[in-house]
Structure formats: C-alpha cells, structure tokens
Amino acid sequence: MTLDQWAQALLHPGADQGDLLWRLRLPRALSAWTVGALLSLSGCLMQVLLRNPLADPYILGVSGGAAFASLLGMTAGVASAFTPLLALSGSLVSILLVFGLARGEGPWSTTRLLLTGVVTASGWAALISLVLSLGNDSSLRGMLFWLMGDLGYATTPSWALLVLALVFLICLGLARSLNVLAMGETTARLLGEPTQRLLWLIYLLASVLTASAVSIAGNIGFVGLIVPHLTRLLLGSDHRMLLPAATLFGGIFLVISDTLARTVMAPEQLPVGVITALLGVPLFLLLLNRAKLKL
Amino acid sequence: MNPLAMNHSAMNRLACRGLDLSIGGVSIVREFNFTLEPGSFWGLLGANGSGKTTLLKCLAGLRAPDVGQVVLDGISIDELPRRVLARHIGMLQQHTAYVFDSSVLQTALTGRHPHLGYWQREGREDIGKAIAALNAADLSGLTERSVTGLSGGEARRVAFATLLVQEPRIMLLDEPTNHLDLRHQVWIMGMIRALSVQAEGAAIAALHDVNLAARYCSHVLMLFGNGEWTAGTIGELLNETSLERLYGCAVRKLESPDGPCFYPLTH
Numbered sequence: 001m002t003l004d005q006w007a008q009a010l011l012h013p014g015a016d017q018g019d020l021l022w023r024l025r026l027p028r029a030l031s032a033w034t035v036g037a038l039l040s041l042s043g044c045l046m047q048v049l050l051r052n053p054l055a056d057p058y059i060l061g062v063s064g065g066a067a068f069a070s071l072l073g074m075t076a077g078v079a080s081a082f083t084p085l086l087a088l089s090g091s092l093v094s095i096l097l098v099f100g101l102a103r104g105e106g107p108w109s110t111t112r113l114l115l116t117g118v119v120t121a122s123g124w125a126a127l128i129s130l131v132l133s134l135g136n137d138s139s140l141r142g143m144l145f146w147l148m149g150d151l152g153y154a155t156t157p158s159w160a161l162l163v164l165a166l167v168f169l170i171c172l173g174l175a176r177s178l179n180v181l182a183m184g185e186t187t188a189r190l191l192g193e194p195t196q197r198l199l200w201l202i203y204l205l206a207s208v209l210t211a212s213a214v215s216i217a218g219n220i221g222f223v224g225l226i227v228p229h230l231t232r233l234l235l236g237s238d239h240r241m242l243l244p245a246a247t248l249f250g251g252i253f254l255v256i257s258d259t260l261a262r263t264v265m266a267p268e269q270l271p272v273g274v275i276t277a278l279l280g281v282p283l284f285l286l287l288l289n290r291a292k293l294k295l
Numbered sequence: 296m297n298p299l300a301m302n303h304s305a306m307n308r309l310a311c312r313g314l315d316l317s318i319g320g321v322s323i324v325r326e327f328n329f330t331l332e333p334g335s336f337w338g339l340l341g342a343n344g345s346g347k348t349t350l351l352k353c354l355a356g357l358r359a360p361d362v363g364q365v366v367l368d369g370i371s372i373d374e375l376p377r378r379v380l381a382r383h384i385g386m387l388q389q390h391t392a393y394v395f396d397s398s399v400l401q402t403a404l405t406g407r408h409p410h411l412g413y414w415q416r417e418g419r420e421d422i423g424k425a426i427a428a429l430n431a432a433d434l435s436g437l438t439e440r441s442v443t444g445l446s447g448g449e450a451r452r453v454a455f456a457t458l459l460v461q462e463p464r465i466m467l468l469d470e471p472t473n474h475l476d477l478r479h480q481v482w483i484m485g486m487i488r489a490l491s492v493q494a495e496g497a498a499i500a501a502l503h504d505v506n507l508a509a510r511y512c513s514h515v516l517m518l519f520g521n522g523e524w525t526a527g528t529i530g531e532l533l534n535e536t537s538l539e540r541l542y543g544c545a546v547r548k549l550e551s552p553d554g555p556c557f558y559p560l561t562h
Contacts, residue, residue, distance in 0.1 A: 051394055173413055180408050182395045186388060189357060191461065192381030192409030237397040240416070 027156040032258040033251035040250020042209035043224030057210040057224035060117030064124025065094025066214040071131045084215040091211035149220030149273025175239040220273045222280030314363035322522030336491040337499040338508030341518035347501035381409035385463030391454040393442040400438040406460030428459040447474035468500035484511040
C-alpha cells in the first residue's frame with residue numbers, strides 16, 4: 001500500500017481497506033504493543049526484585065499457572081473466547097500460591113521467593129506436559145501456538161491497557177526506591193526504604209503485569225529479559241528513565257516481531273514467541289559478550 | 296537539675312539500654328548499656344566472629360535485640376520510620392557489591408534518598424553535595440564510570456562517599472578501612488574523626504587495626520565473644536593486657552613519636 005492509500009484507509013473506516021486496518025491490524029498492533037510493554041515493565045521489576053539482571057517475568061511461575069488453566073480449557077473444549085479469562089485466573093492462583101508459600105513466617109528472603117517460584121514453575125510445567133500428552137491431536141496445534149506465544153486471539157486490549165497504565169504510574173512513583181533497592185535490601189533499608197512492604201508490592205505488581213500479558217497472548221519469551229537489559233545498556237540503570245523507556249521499547253519490539261510473524265511466511269502465520277526468541281537469542285548472546293568484554 | 300538541661304542531655308545521642316544480643320545462640324553482649332555521645336568516635340574491637348557486625352546492625356535498627364532497646368534521642372528506634380532513621384543514622388556495610396550498572400555519581404546520589412519526597416528529583420544542591428563527596432573521596436575522575444567495573448578500594452570509597460552524601464549525624468562503620476591502601480586508610484579515619492567531633496556528630500567503627508583505633512578514636516568498645524564487653528577511653532583500655540585478653544595472643548607496645556603502637560608477637 002502507498003502512503004496515500006494508508007491515509008485513505010485511516011480516514012475511511014467504512015471502506016474495505018479501512019475496515020481491515022481498523023478492525024484487524026490496529027487492534028492486533030495495539031495488543032502486541034500492550035503485551036510487549038507489560039512484559040518489559042514486569043521484567044524490569046523482576047530484575048530488581050531478585051536483584052539479578054537476568055531475571056525474566058516468567059521465572060516465578062506466573063505463566064505456568066496461566067498455561068495450565070488455559071490448556072485445560074482447550075482440552076475440555078471451552079470456547080477460545082474464554083482462554084484469556086482462564087489464563088488470568090490460572091496465573092492469579094499461581095501468584096497467590098507462590099506469595100503464600102514464600103512469605104511464610106520469617107522476613108523477606110529473595111532466595112526463598114526464587115526457590116518457591118522456580119519449583120512452582122516446574123510443577124506447572126509437569127502438569128502442562130500431562131495435559132499435552134493427554135490432549136487430542138486436533139487441539140494440539142492451538143495449544144502449542146499458545147505455549148509459544150501467539151497474538152492470533154488478541155482483541156483490543158482495553159482492560160490490559162488500563163492495568164498497564166495504573167501499574168506504570170505506581171512504578172514511576174517508586175522509581176527512586178527501585179534505584180536504591182537495586183543496591184541490595186540492606187542498603188535500601190539503611191537509606192530509609194521500608195523494604196519488606198516494597199518487595200512484596202513489587203512482586204505483586206510484576207506478577208499482575210505478567211498475568212495480564214499471558215492472558216492475552218500466552219508465553220512470549222525474551223521480551224521481558226532482552227528489552228530491559230538492552231535499555232539498561234543504552235540508557236543506564238536509573239529507573240526514572242529505564243521504566244518508561246523499557247515499557248515503550250518492549251511494545252515496539254513486540255509490534256515488530258508480530259509483524260514479522262504475520263508476514264515472513266505469509267499467508268502462514270507463525271507464533272510470535274518463535275520470532276521474539278529467534279531475534280532475542282542472538283541479540284542476547286551478543287549483549288552478553290559485549291558485557292564480558294567491558295568487565 | 297534543670298529539667299530542660301536534662302532533656303537536652305537525652306538529645307542527640309544513640310543509646311543502648313539493658314541490651315542482650317545474641318546470634319545463633321552465642322551471646323554477643325549482655326546487659327549492655329552504652330551511649331554514643333556527640334563528639335565521640337568509638338573503635339569497636341573484637342576477634343573474628345565476636346559480633347561486631349551484628350552489634351552495628353542492631354544499632355542501625357536492622358536487627359532486633361533479644362532484650363532491651365536501642366534509643367535515639369529518647370525514642371526507641373523501632374518506633375521510628377526507616378526514612379526518619381536514615382536522616383540521623385547512616386551505616387557503611389562491611390561488603391559493597393554493586394550488581395547493576397550505574398554511574399558513580401548516580402550511586403552517590405542515592406544518599407539523598409531519605410531527604411527527598413516521593414516524586415521529588417535530586418536538585419542542583421543534591422548534585423553539588425554528591426560531587427563534593429566524590430571529590431573528597433578522590434573519585435572526581437570516575438564520576439561517569441559504572442560502579443560494576445570499579446576496584447575493591449574504589450567501590451569502598453564510593454560507598455563511603457554515598458554515606459557522606461546521606462549526611463547522617465551518627466555514623467556506623469563496619470571495617471571502613473577494608474580494601475583501602477595506606478593513604479586512603481588514614482584519609483577515611485581522618486574524615487570520620489573530623490565528622491564525629493562536629494557539634495552533633497558521633498561515630499562507631501568496627502576495626503581490626505588496633506593502631507588506627509589508637510590514633511583516631513576517642514573511645515573503644517571491646518567485645519570478648521562470650522557476652523562480656525568493656526567500654527572506655529583509648530587511654531584506659533588500649534594496653535597490652537586488655538588486647539591480649541581480647542585477641543588471645545601476646546601483644547607488645549612500642550612508643551613512637553606519634554603515640555603508642557601495638558604489634559603481635561610471633562609464636
């Protein structure tokens with residue numbers, strides 16, 4: 001399409017191309033942006049929470065619960081319109097489970113949270129394999145697509161945008177606290193941060209972001225790992241800069257990946273998670289190599 | 296006594312009242328009564344594992360004692376919000392490990408955290424304070440470097456500069472001379488002494504170098520590792536007998552033009 005045709009389509013939603021643009025392409029692009037932004041922001045938070053620049057949004061098992069619930073729905077033949085709802089409830093169950101188990105009696109412990117989260121995630125992985133091996137062949141393709149991350153079901157993500165906006169604003173207010181927390185929990189306390197409250201808040205915010213993303217598009221890997229990392233390399237670790245930039249870039253990265261997923265083998269559509277991984281893996285190894293040289 | 300004067304005497308100080316503190320079932324101090332008077336610089340001495348760090352953490356409110364309380368200006372510190380506490384008490388931890396890339400200047404600026412409001416950004420004055428502290432710490436050429444790439448001694452000085460930027464009147468320091476070369480050892484001890492003799496200042500530093508304590512501190516607190524402790528001025532406590540009891544090895548004293556020096560005897 002020429003630029004002129006684009007303009008025509010934008011201005012005339014009623015016409016054929018306008019219809020395509022307004023009802024298919026734009027909602028899908030908006031979904032892709034939202035999911036990318038959710039994952040990237042969640043990644044930033046998880047990395048501070050676990051004080052590890054390599055933590056990703058799925059590390060604590062939020063996506064496992066979502067995957068299990070939605071795959072169970074697909075096997076049971078529940079209409080695909082309900083998939084996001086199932087995924088959301090699955091991940092909320094997982095969030096609360098990890099929260100409850102890791103919190104225990106004692107004070108905050110990163111190791112405890114990480115272990116609880118990672119073990120819960122492997123529990124979900126086992127259940128997912130179980131569902132996959134029991135599922136019938138016809139639903140298997142849909143399930144695999146979902147597991148790899150797929151925006152095919154996505155509609156205009158108005159509620160997810162609202163979640164993103166709300167959590168983003170809260171995080172922006174916490175940005176300086178996140179800077180302090182990135183230096184370690186004890187350091188943060190000595191600098192006046194009541195860390196117990198803050199850490200649980202960050203866990204919940206990050207999990208809600210991931211849960212929202214997962215319920216729209218399944219497990220899209222690497223966005224939440226690569227984009228915050230890349231943004232750190234480009235703009236430094238000040239969260240007042242990092243959070244808005246990583247949110248924006250995460251969205252853009254996924255819009256580009258999704259466009260590739262739709263067009264590379266058109267008319268065949270690929271799951272977008274395959275593209276993010278194919279772009280993400282080499283990019284990440286490159287960055288890691290550069291970081292090693294710098295150290 | 297004039298009640299106002301009495302009230303004043305309770306101000307500006309960090310004190311322990313009837314403190315019992317232990318770690319893993321081993322007692323560190325029993326019935327510990329201690330006041331960090333304004334203008335004093337205490338050396339905290341004790342063998343490895345005698346509980347110096349744990350005691351400092353307790354004074355910073357990071358760890359609750361078994362019995363008794365730590366009070367700041369007459370108020371128990373667990374009743375004070377961390378933000379308020381951080382404006383009065385600062386601590387240099389024993390280890391400084393930076394995980395995330397952040398510039399030296401950015402890191403020093405985190406010292407302003409307890410002084411800034413929720414949405415507030417560091418202003419020109421804050422940046423000025425950070426730059427002054429970095430200059431004082433010999434780091435003026437490194438302000439834009441990433442903290443993850445610093446040497447041990449440089450990272451240590453960044454952490455100390457951050458403490459200076461925080462401007463606490465009470466400083467708790469866990470082995471401040473760790474990783475520092477000779478010049479920077481005397482520099483950091485001199486800085487701490489200068490800050491602690493100021494009107495409201497006071498400091499306590501865990502040290503392994505008895506001679507630095509002898510040279511810079513006004514008082515020493517000794518932990519014997521079994522709950523026993525003793526506190527007093529340098530003149531009262533720094534002698535061969537007490538050091539031999541403290542470290543379990545023979546110690547001799549040499550007089551030098553700059554004051555006494557202690558050295559261990561070889562077996």
